Amino acid sequence: MRSNVRAHLGVVFCIATLAGAAVRTAQPLGDIQVRQAWIRWLPAGVPGGGYMTVFNTGPLTRVLTGAASPDYAAISFHRTHSTGGVNEMTPVDSIAIEPNIPVRFAAGGYHLMLMQPRRSLHPGDQVTITLRFADGKSVDVSFPVRAGNSP
DSSP states (O other), X not given: OHHHHHHHHHHHHHHHHHHHHHHHHHSXXXXXXXXXXXXXXXXXXXXXXXXXXXXXXXXSOEEEEEEEBTTEEEEEEEEEEEETTEEEEEEESOEEEOTTOOEEEOTTSXXXXXXXXXXXXXXXXXXXXXXEETTSOEEEEEEEEESTTOX
16 A cells, blocks of 8 residues: 555656746746737638737847747748838848847738748647757747738
């Protein structure tokens, strides 16, 4: 009977430890906040756009260097520029998030380019995207999928 109790306590301890680790990895970075995150719904197979506003409430500049999601084969940062009345998108390797200066990802500016969806997405779905920073830290952000241009 004692061995059953020990085994049960061991399992409970392992589950509690794993649950604690899962909670720690999913918590946002203390100085990075993401608001108004959303993905514009487009027909299947068409690259999508991800939008958000990123705030750095800490004292040091944070550098956003990448993003990933189990729902997309690739995610990259792009910026739309208008030159002579022609809009063009160019890839961006990193984005500095200065203290107390929000960086807005929106149509016509910075945005996430979401390539090769791995599942069919529809308005109302949620997609988790992990934002990665130069210091090795990351934050998971939930992006609702929406139709049209609404934030």
